Amino acid sequence: MKRELQIKKIFYTVLLLAIVQLHISCSKVEYTSTENPAYLRVFNNMYFYRDAAHKSEPYPMFTMLIDPNFDAQGKLTGAAIVGDYLDQRDSYAPPYPTHIGNSTSVFNPEYPGKEKVMVGPILNGFDLSSWAQIPSGKKRIMFVYRPKTTVPFFELEDRLRSTIFIDTTLNITEGEVYTLNLIQKDFNTKKNGIILRQENFHKIALADSLTYVNFYNMSAKGYLEASKRTKEDISNVIWFNEGLRDTLSVHLSIMENYTDDMNFARSRGIPGYDRQFLTTLLRDCESNRIAPYQSFPTFPKSGNNTIYTDVWQMFFFRHPSIDVDRIYQYGIEEPDGKFAMMACYKDGRTAPPYNPMVYRSPMFPNLLVNTHSGIHNPRTFSSVNTIEIVNGRVFLTTIQREYAPPIYRK
Template sequence: MNTTFVWLVACNFLLLASGCVKVEYSKIKEPAYLRVFNNLNYVQTLGSKDNKVPFFCMFINPVVDASGMPVSAEIVGDFLDQRDAYAPPYPSHIGTSTSVNNPEYPGKENVLVGPILNGFDLSSWAQVPSGKVRIMFAYRPKNTVPFFQLENHLKKDILIDTTINLTAQEVYTMHLLQKDFVTKRTGVLLRQEIFHKLPLSDSLAYVNFYNMSGKGYWEADKSLKEDNFLLASFQWGMKDDMNVYLSLYEDQNILNHKGPTVPGYKGKYFANVKLNTETAVVNPYSSFPIWASKSSNGITTNIWPRFDFFVPGMDVASNPFFSGSTDNGGNWVSVNCLQNGKIRMQSNDNAAILPNLLVNIHSGKNNPATFATVNTIEVVNGKVYLTTIQRKYAPPIY
């Protein structure tokens, strides 16, 4: 039998068995790198039952007809749903769910992504055209029909239509936000990231903080907010000016604020965060050493951080809310960052749960090895989100 024929048959079988489809990528000259989050959370209450569900199609450089309805676009990000609590350092959403709903852009989209830049993995950022670009967000029904196959009357409701300027080879994160909780005014916030330009140490974990809640959220009546015990102390909101305190705990198997802490890291002042949805300034990064614990061996560590946010004048030592109600007037919120975040919170802890800022993964001959990361923690209308960025690491050796 002809060898070439056998090879072709085998290839076709593998393609059919794996369901692989060849993807034709459009090459972008002098691209910028963009990641987009939909922070417009919707809450099913009596007062919001008639509100539009913030489920979108995003267009970059759209072509519109005479009525302003988009008919095509240079880049389309469809089925853009509200973001997940955790945005990992790699495009983990691809192939993990049969749902078309996308928790971010590019997320599940099979598009050209960013490179390794100064050692940082930018595969969660999409390549997009640089220069002056038009960006549009259109409401769409929460179904599985692609936007351009919808009936025309379902394609005319535009939430945002604006222009932005993107510099080639720069890294951007865009947030779709509710800027005023009372008036429901929305907009976008485009942040030009700088983490890849900073002289960051491999032995330090970095994190910065943002409060991007709508103006007036924490003051609003509780009936207008999501009543979800997993949001813990965050669910009713936090005040507009908060100090952040860091505690480092020794053991990821003990989820309790009374557990053993690393000496020198119990309620240590760490950062300040102020409400801001108008200016795209990058907030300063604060850091802690990944080998702070004496039980660490320089390869792996079991420590995990907890962040307590207090109004100025309060701190961990004076906190009266540890064992009380989560409703504390916006004066205190707290988040534990450990394991993979899939942990049911303890009722006496009042802390939300997110994954650890330290990544433990098989690398080289070490399984696991601990790696430091660069992180952003964002508070938006009673929810807290973590975005993690990781340097490239050596693949495992089996």
């Protein structure tokens, strides 16, 4: 009798699971869509300085509200689009969404980031899955300070969601791609603001055989001249800590992969791509202009089969008074805003053999995307990149081109 009851329990359990599965498989999936969309990505470049001069400033975490709603007393009650928990940005924004599905923390290093929203398509061969779809038109947009807690914005006490960082109106054009940066515009007066760039990488003729990069110095007025005591000491961006001069030349060296017996200090870039001048970088935290893209060949090594390359990049930022050849060999102890360099090497975590020049340089992933595509594993693809300098920090954003999925051989 007992055995029969056990068999019946198992039978009904299996039957119930089958019914639930059938219901799920037959359920209608509701897809949302955005009419006349544009595409938006947001970075929070504001940072918290732990010293007496900044003790009265709120922690720079925000909630983004597009077309907010208010009650009769003027209190926020909702918004057409809410981007909550917008925390300080990561130094590297990779060419694909890495934050969605990350349940270890609600804090978001960018928007859309972890938000479950409709994202951009493949547009003219560029992957816009790191941009959120938003309705086009005239939009009121607010960024409101919020505490660094896991409590959703509209469940916070009124007093904790009443300090506004920015409240403005933007004209968003259908089909356009936008990058919005929250920045400090004046380090002494603490004037803050935003820069909304209408990107153009998907509109201009870019060769598949070239890799592209443009540069911005969005540092606040007065940051370089301010006392060191008012700035954070960030060990992995030593060259950039104190800030950079308003006008600098940018140079590029394309480097070959190193072996253990190579001496970095005496090494040079590949012939023809050694400390090559790229552009002049001007500090500008007001304009929303698009910086022109500079390019270099994805396969600069002679005899390469144009499928895979292991080269990487060094970028030098120098004032005209600095001799880049001498610095490259002997280094510089007190750059005084006249010199900085960054390495885009492998995955950004491993470094070439030790050298004082590399030690003081921030490490980023390679601007070339190496991945399994088609029958090739790996295959090298060019990319479009933006390097942004903000108050002693440097950031890299990489945009990926569309490529064929892997083909696995048996």
